[in-house]
Amino acid sequence: MEQADFTIGARVRLRGQNIGCARAGRPIFEGVTFTLTNGDIVTITGANGSGKTSLLRIIAGLLPMTDGQFIWDAENIPKRQNTAKSQQGAPLQKSRQQSISTICHFIAHQNAVKGQLQVRENLAFWANWFGAPMNIAKLDELLQRVGLLGQADILASDLSVGQAKRLALARLFIVPRALWLLDEPLAGLDEEGRQWLEEIARAHLAQGGLICVATHERLSLPSTILKLDSGTRDPHKRQRDHV
């Protein structure tokens, strides 16, 4: 079986069709449809409890969906001049977890930062875990990039909320992955951090990356809005207006 190419820059398209989600037996949303191609950013908005986080977790394969499907179209960028034909994406239905896990980064509301470990140790572990072991010099370079070099040797429990978020965001750069799933990435970040985040997001998109971001605050990036609007207040009236 030929493996689809999901490295950054490869031409990919993610289509979510009629995605539905239920928590604890109650429908949260249904009929969510969207398309993402290279350089696209989708902003997921909606009231509290409208399922923004659930949708991101579904895309990451961390939560099963009750309805719908994802379709990845991937086209290998020809290394030489021959024009590769588009191939229907990876076999996501069979083992969604395994295949999607190597395509996306998920920056959740929780930072996955261990307070008992030093900042550098935290990052070193995730570097190992994502298959890109780093030496101290490389770790420090990455910490500099997210503005935490001065805190490299302190315990992560001593970080402020915003600093811990920066440490979580550092995972985005451990290995390049095409799809970034960001859940409230601005929470806790200061003005400078916010600009920095928009900058790295812009750079990622410029490289042909894809971003799904769930946020209340507007990013100053031109993005498609996907409004989740159903469920919590009136479960019988669900809209299907999504993009």
Add this chain to the structure above:
Amino acid sequence: MKLYALCRRDILLAWRGTGAGLAMGFFFIAIMFLPFGIGADLQFLRTLATGFIWVALMLAVLLSLEQMFQSDIEDGSFDQLLLGGVALEWVIIAKALAHWLGIILPLILFAPLAGLLLNISPQALMFMLFVLLAGSPALSFLGIMGAALAAGIARSGLLAALLVMPLYVPILIFGNTGLARALNGQTLAYEIIILLLLGLASMCLSPLAAAAALRARLK
């Protein structure tokens, strides 16, 4: 490499956090209380010692089960572990191994000291070490099954302990008879073999069961 990193991290967390210290403290406090509780009858103490060491060890291990998944789930690390491209079964094996190396092995290495406190003869301490070592892998691997089933629930530690307790009974029985026979100078071949078999069986089966339990939790 990935699994080695996970194993190393879990051991580090056990020692920097409360996991290993709590288990160690509990084990020794229980051992030290026993002589005070039953008085100065040395012969009686020696009769009780083997069983009591096992019981104290198991309770200390049950106490440490909650930490296996709970903190990872709460701080989002567990999601990231799933995104690393490693099958859940391997994650569980690495975590069980880390639990054994980080928490149980130190307890066992200090167990001869506990044995001295309970009037076990120095010659028998070596046998005791062997029996405990043979029975201990099953404690980790059966324990992680309970921890996985209870993961994500409030007070998961208590539930995990209740679930795992019956599974520990065979280890307790064979471990204790093995230990008692060793202390009487008899051979202990068959108990050791049974303990090792229990360990091997749990190593093979419990990662599958624990992974299934955690996957079901995702739903």
